Amino acid sequence: MDYGTTYLILAVIFGLFMAWGIGANDVANAMATSVGSKAITIKQAILIAAVFEFAGAILAGGQVTSTIRKGIIDVSSLGATPEVLVFGMLAALLAAGTWLLVASHMGWPVSTTHSIVGSIVGFAIVGIGMDAVQWGKVATIVMSWVSSPLLAAVLSFLIFRSVQKLILETDKPLENAKKYVPIYIFFVGFILAMVTMVKGLKHIGLDIKGMDAIYIAITIGVVVMFLGKVLISRLKFEMNEDISFHYTNVEKIFSVLMLLTACAMAFAHGSNDVANAIGPLAAVVSIVDTGELSQKSPLPLWILLVGGAGIVLGLAMYGRKVIETVGTKITELTPSRGFCCEVSAATTVVLASGIGLPISTTHTLVGAVLGVGMARGVSAINLSIVRGIFMSWIITLPIGAGLAIIFFFILKNIFT
């Protein structure tokens, strides 16, 4: 291949830029709930995000990456001209990055995932042909954009109702909180560990199957549960507040546990969203390496590392400010609500990551907040944002596609 190294360098730069953007921008949404409810400080949030985004990207990010990389387009018709795919993937990265830049500047609820999928589909239609797009798969992905917020909403509704039943409604909310909250924590740890082991670890050379996975997931769940218990036992409660039946103490417990759910959120986000940046990169790398359209080659670990590093870099350079802004504005969400939202959003996203569906973490979180709202848990939710999200679904796909087509032809003209 003539410009192999150039393609590679460009792909890494664009991929890093995209990952940087995700880290600077997107991560804030995953962490803001915890920061907003004052459960963790911004410094802690950045530290947690850095560690768990990275872990999520590497341990569980492979499945979605392979969907972005080779699930959307059928390249069998390309044959002798693998460059087309290189241009296309580079164009997709540029298009999604540009559109996100504009959208986040205007404050539109646009998702990284939707942009990249739209871009890839767009270039595939024009660059390769209508038939090259695996419409069935794309339809599944688009469906998942509707179903993931819905699932998160249903989950958070159920979790919040159970929190009401077991803790908030009772005569002794504090004691019950101490008793039941660790069980929720176990649930989160178990699901995350399970999905990671069943679907993710193959990429780093570990293959745990069947009962082993279940045992290990249970162990991890129990460990996290005890971690939660230790954190709760270190809390000091002001007992006189309890007499007038106040929920300050209960909220304190949830607030501590949001430390753990924040980890889960960051992990989930890393596992799903890193693919948006490195999926196209991976596609380019495999073509340059082998000189052909190999759909079989495994995902090299260093690419996941690039994605993880990009996210952490963006977070460190810019994320602080964004987390601060978002966090200070969503104080309406008390720890008990934030807890329910994060648990259900993280679970939904990790499940999607396991199946290899690229979804939007933020939209899922919005769905979760609505679920708690349905259970009369939030004092006021601005529905115009929800309308905006629906609009963004309709707009992002054609715009991402259009931009990708433009960039595709520009790149093609430069290099051929």
Place this chain on the structure above:
Amino acid sequence: MASKNYLSGLFGPSPVAPLQSHMTLVDECVTKLIALFECMAKGDTEAVEKVYHEIAALEQKADDQKHLLREHLPRGLFMPIERQDLLDALRIQDLLANRARDIAGIVVGRQMQFPEQANERAIELVKATVETCHQALRVVNELDELVETGFRGRAVQVVEEMLVKLDNLESETDRIQVELRTDLFAVERDLYAVDVMFMYRIIESIAEIADDAERVGRRFQLMLAK
């Protein structure tokens, strides 16, 4: 990269705190009626006028807050309480302050003076009414607790007990009102007829304050029932 973020826009302004602070103002305003009636009983017209101005100022403040809260409730807001219930509660709360100001206005404007035989009972009626209003305020102040539990469980029980007490307090004002009317009836022949007319009107207005305080509570019952 980012300058605005939509997630932060997801949470609308909570109507709970403004509703509570409005009711606090209203309660303060109604409470001033005790001072008004005590000054009136002493025949201290200067003091009566001073209290009237305080009441008017508080009523104005409550009114401003009402408008502010209404403006802060855009159509697309999704709340655990019906928008209509909330606005109704707000309207009734505001009515309490309006009535208090009207009463004070009549007292000042007509230089009212209850006959000695009725004075004590009149103050008693005002105090009982203020007590009803206090209770309504307590109910409104439970709203954040209700939101916290998601309108379920213990907090609902607590509010329901409060509502029962609110009803009882209101019945108490009815009882005193009847007695006051009897007292007044006994001496009304010796008084200037137009004055007596206004005395009855004031009694009626005070009773209406108690009624409306109870209605504030009723609105809450509706919110709970959903």
